[in-house]
Amino acid sequence: MKLKFIATGAMAIACASAAHAQSAGSFILGTGWLHFSPQDSSSEITVVSRGGSPINRSIPNTGASIGDSDTIGFTALYFVTDNIAVEGVMGVPPSFDIGGEGILAPYGKLGSAKQWSPTLLLKYYFMQAQSRLRPYLGIGVSRVWFSDAAITNQQFLANPLLGGPTSVDVESKWVPVFNGGFSFQVTDHWYAGLSISYLPLKTTATLTSTSATSVGNLTSVSKADIKLNPIVTYINVGYRF
Template identity: 40%
Template sequence: MKHASAALLLAMAAISTARAQSAGQWMVNAGWLHLAPQSSSQPFTANALGQSSTLPGSGATLEDADTFALTARYYLTDHVALEALLGIPPKLRLNGAGSLGPVGELGTARAYSPAILAQYHFGEPTARLRPYIGAGVAYVWFRNVQLSEPVATGQLLYSPALGTQLEGPTSVSLSKTFAPVINAGLTYKIDKHWSVGASISYMWLSTNATLATRSGLGTVTTTTRVKINPIVSFLSIGYRF
């Protein structure tokens, strides 16, 4: 009986230790992040001389972008985790579409988008391969915005009626926003510390762009709403503490 009791106590201690190595653990991942915007925009609307007019057929799209990213994951239980995502802000390139297609690049901006997600991890903590799903929110803002020459000089506002009178030095602002995120991924454990991971996420992200042109006839405001909605792929190497 003494031997049986001792074996039972050891087994309980082993189970407790196994749980402690999952619930309460931290994992840090670093790797390559790819953004594939599923972008579109509303037509550009110019407000000048007390009137509003839409640039017929105008639009904009965004190119794919790559960057380096880090995640920090904390396991609340063996299956539920919280993950924070940070990275080097990628440079997004906005190109003209429709009637603005011949203009080419309209401008660039750095996108800052830290995110936090709640995840559910399937399988046992000791399994080598563990899939997961998650959902959360990102807070997005833009810095280092640079306009191409046709936009920075207001050339987009040329009209047959007024000629170049509405053109002039132009600045831009992009709205900040919260963006819902969903993701799914896999973690493959190499040993008790190291692992590799892959995930794919989708973010519902839009921003309002406002151009302010200081023309000889007064300030002209041009607005549009750009849908970015990126599919985000992340390949990484992880270390478990």
């Protein structure tokens, strides 16, 4: 009888542990710190047209750079099975500083832009559902677009290179996401985690400048291809419902 009682108790503890694990049907909401580190490079700025007439002339030794940025991230994770989960990721749009390269480097910060990149991931969790530490690998897709892009450096705007007030438009893109990390069960409901993602992102920035002439305003359009390829680090906490 005593052995039967001990065995029954052990089974109850095991079931309770399974009930509080990352198993099929588990839903976890999380938040944390997102750090974007672009591995950026840029083509030379090309003047596409001026006053409506095509030019297509590259300006030697010019380019743009993008700085690092931090923001708050939010995630919603659902376990389809004990090992397979889907996750949605969204952050407060971080603001990136745009700098100049080559002959534009002395101007320092040229402007800024905010990035939106909602992401959907399919993740595979290794080890058993009851394991406290679970590494994972994931793959997914992100829709990346930019808002509030602006050139704000007045010295740069006065340069004949652009010729006047300039607006910026950055092309939106669908990009793949490669993800890996681990999750650690702190209590029955609370989790902590770390993930690293890589987004192979290449986009085009279009600069539209307007300068005043004796016969009216003259519009110039310039473009630059920019590789961002950000590495995104996410340190988070989550609560299992």
